Amino acid sequence: GAGVSQTPSNKVTEKGKYVELRCDPISGHTALYWYRQSLGQGPEFLIYFQGTGAADDSGLPNDRFFAVRPEGSVSTLKIQRTERGDSAVYLCASSLRGQSSYNEQFFGPGTRLTVL
Amino acid sequence: AQKVTQAQTEISVVEKEDVTLDCVYETRDTTYYLFWYKQPPSGELVFLIRRNSFDEQNEISGRYSWNFQKSTSSFNFTITASQVVDSAVYFCAPLSRYDMRFGAGTRLTVKP
Numbered sequence: 358g359a360g361v362s363q364t365p366s367n368k369v370t371e372k373g374k375y376v377e378l379r380c381d382p383i384s385g386h387t388a389l390y391w392y393r394q395s396l397g398q399g400p401e402f403l404i405y406f407q408g409t410g411a412a413d414d415s416g417l418p419n420d421r422f423f424a425v426r427p428e429g430s431v432s433t434l435k436i437q438r439t440e441r442g443d444s445a446v447y448l449c450a451s452s453l454r455g456q457s458s459y460n461e462q463f464f465g466p467g468t469r470l471t472v473l
Numbered sequence: 474a475q476k477v478t479q480a481q482t483e484i485s486v487v488e489k490e491d492v493t494l495d496c497v498y499e500t501r502d503t504t505y506y507l508f509w510y511k512q513p514p515s516g517e518l519v520f521l522i523r524r525n526s527f528d529e530q531n532e533i534s535g536r537y538s539w540n541f542q543k544s545t546s547s548f549n550f551t552i553t554a555s556q557v558v559d560s561a562v563y564f565c566a567p568l569s570r571y572d573m574r575f576g577a578g579t580r581l582t583v584k585p
Contacts, residue, residue, distance in 0.1 A: 390573075399477075399564050399575030400518070448518065461508065464518035 359383065361465035363449050369471045370439055378434040378468045382451030389432050390462060391424055392448040400448055406432060439472045446470070477576035479565055485582045486555055493551045494579050496565030500546075502526075505569035507541065507548045512578070513561040521563075524548065555583045 362381040370376050382389050387408055392400035402416040406426045414424070421439075426432040436443055446469050450462035476499040486492045498507070509521040522534065524541050531540050536556075540549045548567075552559055562578040 392575075397577070399566075399578050401575075402573045405573075446516070450518075461520040461523055463520070464510075466515075466517050 361449055361451055361463055363465040363468050365468060366466065367469045369473065371473050372439060372441060374439050376436050376439055376470065378447050378470070380432045380449030380465060382430065382449070383463055386451035386453055387429070388452045388454055389426060390450040391432070391434050392450065394446045394448055394467070441472045444470055444472045477565055477567060477574055479576035479579050481579045483580045483582070485584065487584050488557055489554050491551060491553050492555050492581060493549055494563050494581070496548045496550070496576060498546050498548065498565070498567045500567055500569060502569040505567050508566045508568060509539070509550045510564045510566060511561045512564065522550065557583050557585055559583050
């Protein structure tokens with residue numbers, strides 16, 4: 358079956374612009390996660406959705422970052438007034454159930470964001 | 474918050490050697506899960522193994538085995554008879570209800 362997909366694969370933008378990154382999870386997976394991975398580092402947790410609601414958004418670095426999942430499937434990560442420090446690979450993952458359950462997360466290929 | 478230490482930044486071995494990747498974690502949670510993921514050059518993270526905090530039984534799955542010791546908060550991962558295709562960055566990740574954190578990763582290079 359289809360895995361987690363993310364679009365675009367690459368995004369180049371200018372400092373100060375607004376960007377949207379999309380994640381399409383595996384069908385039937387209720388839990389969805391966003392991570393950010395900088396070069397040479399492990400994935401850094403941003404936000405976790407259980408269904409339509411953000412169950413844990415403690416990893417969002419500041420209020421320029423926002424994510425939605427209006428129908429409990431596709432999710433969009435939105436970054437306002439981008440800064441050069443936002444440049445990273447943004448990873449999306451989904452799992453059958455939430456963090457407290459014994460389910461591995463399946464990762465998408467990521468979106469490489471470059472802020473010039 | 475949890476903390477994960479993967480002390481080995483890079484490891485290089487020759488094909489068919491066994492290699493162990495170390496992971497030490499800190500957590501205040503009594504219930505948690507431990508995962509290892511692999512990130513090959515293609516970039517996509519791949520799930521390898523998992524263990525819950527209640528089960529310290531060590532297991533073998535094919536060429537992979539792991540050693541979980543709750544008393545020392547270590548969750549080491551061993552690849553037996555390494556192959557060139559095992560070359561990747563390996564991440565240890567303790568996950569619990571309220572926090573999730575990946576280690577910085579260990580880059581494994583397997584030379585032919």
